[in-house]
Amino acid sequence: QKEVEQDPGPLSVPEGAIVSLNCTYSNSAFQYFMWYRQYSRKGPELLMYTYSSGNKEDGRFTAQVDKSSKYISLFIRDSQPSDSATYLCAMSNTGNQFYFGTGTSLTVIP
Amino acid sequence: EPEVTQTPSHQVTQMGQEVILRCVPISNHLYFYWYRQILGQKVEFLVSFYNNEISEKSEIFDDQFSVERPDGSNFTLKIRSTKLEDSAMYFCASSTGTSAHEQYFGPGTRLTVT
Numbered sequence A: 001q002k003e004v005e006q007d008p009g010p011l012s013v014p015e016g017a018i019v020s021l022n023c024t025y026s027n028s029a030f031q032y033f034m035w036y037r038q039y040s041r042k043g044p045e046l047l048m049y050t051y052s053s054g055n056k057e058d059g060r061f062t063a064q065v066d067k068s069s070k071y072i073s074l075f076i077r078d079s080q081p082s083d084s085a086t087y088l089c090a091m092s093n094t095g096n097q098f099y100f101g102t103g104t105s106l107t108v109i110p
Numbered sequence B: 001e002p003e004v005t006q007t008p009s010h011q012v013t014q015m016g017q018e019v020i021l022r023c024v025p026i027s028n029h030l031y032f033y034w035y036r037q038i039l040g041q042k043v044e045f046l047v048s049f050y051n052n053e054i055s056e057k058s059e060i061f062d063d064q065f066s067v068e069r070p071d072g073s074n075f076t077l078k079i080r081s082t083k084l085e086d087s088a089m090y091f092c093a094s095s096t097g098t099s100a101h102e103q104y105f106g107p108g109t110r111l112t113v114t
Helices: none
Strands: A004-006 A011-014 A019-025 A032-038 A045-051 A054-058 A061-066 A071-076 A085-092 A104-109 B005-007 B010-013 B019-024 B031-037 B043-050 B053-057 B065-068 B075-079 B088-095 B109-113
Touching: A004 A085, A011 A019, A019 A085, A019 A104, A032 A061, A045 A054, A045 A061, A045 A071, A071 A085, B005 B088, B010 B019, B019 B031, B019 B088, B019 B109, B043 B065, B043 B075, B075 B088
Parallel strands: A011 A104, B010 B109
Antiparallel strands: A004 A019, A019 A071, A032 A045, A032 A085, A054 A061, A061 A071, A085 A104, B005 B019, B019 B075, B031 B043, B031 B088, B043 B053, B065 B075, B088 B109
């Protein structure tokens, strides 16, 4: 059983576009939801976290969690070439063991 | 800005050898983690460590693996007898006591088993 599903892409958008990244999951006990950005050959960098359902905004980034649909999203507004990276979702029920998606590769074209 | 550091950046070892991967977590963090990422695959949780003991571990973390915090700054992952399938990037992460889920990752150690 795949705990977390994420479309690997690749996703290519023009600079300034709104990007929507999504993950679905099967374990209804998950309550911690994270988004990481990973550049090539680097460690994941924490972008956003959300506890339980709802929205969270931080600058150009908005994270949404819909627990009833087991679906989470990350929106990037006014995308920049520097946003080009792989975006990983991760989730947990305990806050310790996180289950990661495969990552979505994003390229923002100037 | 404080960050998690890991050494070495790349380790090559022969099958059956023991390796120790080292991490220096962020200084005021209390929770420590190891993850691995096989090339082209998902990041996978190995183990979490708090208050000098393992708090959670995955099925991957079998008897070949062990973790230790030998002093106040280092956190190590030991693989006793490496196998070819242990080849991967190994990431250390740490988090504070108040936000255990906000895990900050190091740059990783690339382990190649030949």
